[in-house]
Amino acid sequence: MRRLIAVALPVVVLLAVAPTAMGATPPKQCRYLSGKTSLDPFPNDAFTRRSGATSTKRRVNISRRCTPANKNRVRMDVTDQNRLDGFSPGSQLILNVPGLRTSRAFRRSGLAPITNIAASLQKNAPIVILDAKTRKRQAYWAELDFTATNASKRMLLVHPAKNFGEGRRYVVIVRGLRRANGRRIGAAVGVRRAVRRNRRVRRMIRLARRAKVSTRRLFQVWDFTVASERSIQSRMLTIRNDAFAKLGDRNLADNRVTGASPSFNVTNVESFTPAQNPNLLRRVTGTFQVPCYLTSPGCAPGGRFNYGPNGLPAQRAGSFHTAPFTCVVPRSAAAAQGRASLYGHGLLGDAGEATRGTHVHLMANEHDITFCATDWAGFSEPDLGNTISLLGELSRFPEMADRIQQGFLNFLYLGRLMRHPQGLASNAAFQVSGRSAFNTSALYYDGNSQGGILGGALAAMAPDHRRAALGVPGMNFSVLLTRSSNWKVYGAIFNPAYPDQATHPLTLSLIQMLWDRSEGSGWSAHMTSDPPAGTPSHEVLMHVARGDHQVAPAAADIMARTIGARTNRRPLAPGAAQDKRPLYGIRRITSFPFAGSAIIYWEPGGGLGRVPLQPLVNTPTHSGVDPHGDPRYTVTARRQKSEFLKPGGRVIDVCGGGFCQAEKDPARP
Numbered sequence: 001m002r003r004l005i006a007v008a009l010p011v012v013v014l015l016a017v018a019p020t021a022m023g024a025t026p027p028k029q030c031r032y033l034s035g036k037t038s039l040d041p042f043p044n045d046a047f048t049r050r051s052g053a054t055s056t057k058r059r060v061n062i063s064r065r066c067t068p069a070n071k072n073r074v075r076m077d078v079t080d081q082n083r084l085d086g087f088s089p090g091s092q093l094i095l096n097v098p099g100l101r102t103s104r105a106f107r108r109s110g111l112a113p114i115t116n117i118a119a120s121l122q123k124n125a126p127i128v129i130l131d132a133k134t135r136k137r138q139a140y141w142a143e144l145d146f147t148a149t150n151a152s153k154r155m156l157l158v159h160p161a162k163n164f165g166e167g168r169r170y171v172v173i174v175r176g177l178r179r180a181n182g183r184r185i186g187a188a189v190g191v192r193r194a195v196r197r198n199r200r201v202r203r204m205i206r207l208a209r210r211a212k213v214s215t216r217r218l219f220q221v222w223d224f225t226v227a228s229e230r231s232i233q234s235r236m237l238t239i240r241n242d243a244f245a246k247l248g249d250r251n252l253a254d255n256r257v258t259g260a261s262p263s264f265n266v267t268n269v270e271s272f273t274p275a276q277n278p279n280l281l282r283r284v285t286g287t288f289q290v291p292c293y294l295t296s297p298g299c300a301p302g303g304r305f306n307y308g309p310n311g312l313p314a315q316r317a318g319s320f321h322t323a324p325f326t327c328v329v330p331r332s333a334a335a336a337q338g339r340a341s342l343y344g345h346g347l348l349g350d351a352g353e354a355t356r357g358t359h360v361h362l363m364a365n366e367h368d369i370t371f372c373a374t375d376w377a378g379f380s381e382p383d384l385g386n387t388i389s390l391l392g393e394l395s396r397f398p399e400m401a402d403r404i405q406q407g408f409l410n411f412l413y414l415g416r417l418m419r420h421p422q423g424l425a426s427n428a429a430f431q432v433s434g435r436s437a438f439n440t441s442a443l444y445y446d447g448n449s450q451g452g453i454l455g456g457a458l459a460a461m462a463p464d465h466r467r468a469a470l471g472v473p474g475m476n477f478s479v480l481l482t483r484s485s486n487w488k489v490y491g492a493i494f495n496p497a498y499p500d501q502a503t504h505p506l507t508l509s510l511i512q513m514l515w516d517r518s519e520g521s522g523w524s525a526h527m528t529s530d531p532p533a534g535t536p537s538h539e540v541l542m543h544v545a546r547g548d549h550q551v552a553p554a555a556a557d558i559m560a561r562t563i564g565a566r567t568n569r570r571p572l573a574p575g576a577a578q579d580k581r582p583l584y585g586i587r588r589i590t591s592f593p594f595a596g597s598a599i600i601y602w603e604p605g606g607g608l609g610r611v612p613l614q615p616l617v618n619t620p621t622h623s624g625v626d627p628h629g630d631p632r633y634t635v636t637a638r639r640q641k642s643e644f645l646k647p648g649g650r651v652i653d654v655c656g657g658g659f660c661q662a663e664k665d666p667a668r669p
Contacts (some may be wrong), residue, residue: 030066032222033198034190038066041095041172042506043087043224054085055228056167060513067510068503070393071496077395081513086227088512089166090476090521090558093129093140093158094505095220097177097185101144101151104180111142114554114616117161117584126176127158128213132169132223135211138162139585145505146617147482147491153502157618159479161585162561163524167228171204173213174220188220195221227513232522233461233532235305236405238312239293240461241534243409246291247416252463255536257440261420262413264288264325269429274331279365281437282329283355284429288374290413292319294406299377301386305402313402323410325417326351327372329430330364333437338368340418340425340438341645342411342465344447344455345373347486347550350381359632363446366635367642370438371446372424374414376454378404378518391490392497397511404518408458415464419443444645448472448632449551452542453480456520456559459538460527467649468540469641471632472548474555475520475562478505478512483552485620524562528597540565541644541651542599543637545662546576549626553601560599561585571601573659578616593643593650600640600651602631605662630662637662 026038032046039047039062047066051059060082067076100109111127112120119125120140129138139161148154164170177185194201195218204221208214215221244252248259266286293313296303299321308314332338343360345353354360354373364371375382378400390396417423418440425436445468447455452473459468474480481487498507516522523532531537542565544556560567566587586599604627631637636654643652654660 027065029063033194037096043091045223055230056085056225058225060084068507080398084227085231086225088516089163089226095156097156099179099185101154102180108178114141115578116580117141128173130171132171146619148501155505164226169225171223173208176217177219232516243291253534257419261423262288266429279361280328281331284327287322290321290323290410291315292321301383304398323374324351325374326354329370329437332365332368333432338438341369341444341446343371343373344451346449350375363638374410377407391493401514401518419464457523460523466538470542472545472551474551475559477515478508480555482618485549528563539597543631544601545627545630546601548628550628565597565599567599570659573603592653598651602660602662605630634662
């Protein structure tokens with residue numbers, strides 16, 4: 001982290017200039033009804049247009065004149081967002097409510113907080129989100145944007161407790177809000193007139209009444225459409241299918257290995273004596289070739305997708321990415337042939353994390369697993385400079401979103417290298433006692449932090465591994481970012497670059513629409529059921545650190561609800577939950593071993609007093625020792641992962657029927 005700060009601070013100096021005042025009244029195409037705030041509320045079908053060419057029959061249509069401007073008065077380019085047929089399935093709803101800027105007003109209004117999601121479904125809940133087709137209500141939690149230090153810029157944010165359905169239309173009714181002094185807040189500008197005269201608004205009101213939702217004391221009503229599966233996933237699936245077809249494998253759904261192996265080159269083999277490393281026999285590094293679908297030479301940072309005539313990514317003739325790999329062969333492989341697993345590294349790390357992390361060495365040797373890793377291209381150390389620079393000009397965000405998808409392809413090719421008989425297993429570097437160190441019949445995935453976050457999306461699309469262990473994961477970066485202790489570094493760049501605090505949630509929501517293509521939010525509906533076309537089904541085991549400073553557990557809960565993961569009967573220690581109903585909406589495991597996907601919370605090593613409870617606002621208000629790494633350094637947690645990462649693996653109880661307690665491993669740095 002010190003290295004990241006050292007790199008980031010010079011950029012902050014360049015960006016920290018006086019903000020430029022923008023026009024108070026946005027153009028007509030930026031306003032809903034007669035509102036005076038640009039793109040408020042958001043997401044909103046008022047900022048889409050009809051389209052017979054899309055799955056939802058709509059297409060996003062946001063004028064650049066409406067988007068947030070940086071300190072140089074450059075407004076966000078939303079060309080890529082306007083290619084989508086709806087908004088993010090993980091959309092946070094953003095609403096400007098004059099008079100509702102403080103915690104007292106929030107409580108007076110009776111809004112459902114993060115600690116009481118069930119309140120969002122009560123009959124008299126002030127915010128109701130309805131599926132326009134089924135009229136079923138959506139669970140959520142609401143909060144004020146406390147990243148805005150200026151209270152007058154503070155927006156009301158509403159987060160789905162479970163992602164919205166792809167391709168679905170939703171109607172939002174907001175009513176009965178109050179000020180801090182208890183006085184009622186009147187209807188937003190233009191709403192009363194629209195209820196009488198606007199045909200579309202009147203249809204929404206009729207739908208609400210058919211759902212038995214009162215619209216008395218109405219503040220606002222609007223609708224929005226969620227992007228379709230095809231709109232979100234088609235680019236990634238296109239490059240995956242094309243790249244594997246080049247190997248001769250055109251049927252990825254059967255989880256079989258056909259065609260050729262990707263080409264690779266072993267560049268270094270480092271052997272260890274027991275005294276040098278008691279857990280590892282070898283560290284192997286090398287490179288492999290992956291078709292490149294970006295415009296930049298060799299898929300370097302800064303490129304975007306190269307689009308073909310059909311509007312989908314296409315490989316430029318002869319363009320390949322030389323991707324690095326690092327593998328660790330455990331000492332236990334000398335006694336018996338073990339398993340093969342990919343490893344996903346943490347925030348802006350690299351493939352070498354698989355060799356530096358003591359927890360990886362322990363997991364490898366304790367359970368005879370050979371781990372191989374590559375860089376998360378787009379979100380790795382080589383991308384650090386580009387990531388920092390685009391935080392000041394988010395029109396360039398497609399550079400990051402597109403390269404992360406290329407990074408997914410790199411991981412999938414590395415997985416094929418581990419499974420193919422003529423891949424890594426055929427090389428002398430991976431031979432032990434006259435045989436391969438690992439069995440090529442099955443492949444698994446284990447990742448932590450960023451590796452847990454991106455690993456969830458990878459699981460949904462992977463043809464070669466069907467089981468994944470996701471350490472301290474979450475999804476919806478627009479929810480995760482400002483809650484993370486890491487945001488202290490990146491927020492110090494973003495905040496002065498976009499000086500209008502009122503636009504910060506909108507800015508993050510606009511980039512989330514592209515981030516969906518390359519993180520779990522856009523893939524979670526297909527992670528464990530209804531796999532994408534041409535893809536086998538998958539199961540995942542999520543390990544969450546209660547009180548995590550870097551990846552908010554609330555974001556893991558959203559993932560768990562969306563994918564249908566279950567948890568143990570007593571997921572948290574007594575006194576560890578502030579929620580009225582801990583892990584609301586997540587079903588319990590009634591008996592072990594359990595066949596299915598699961599989310600298991602781990603209490604911080606050292607006891608309940610070691611870290612505060614989960615923060616209740618969207619800022620990194622953590623203090624004390626960060627338990628982020630506790631699960632992976634706990635022997636029983638590693639054993640639970642190992643039992644899951646087997647053919648026909650199951651979730652076993654390693655916590656004696658109660659909550660799971662992490663322990664600080666003596667080997668942890």
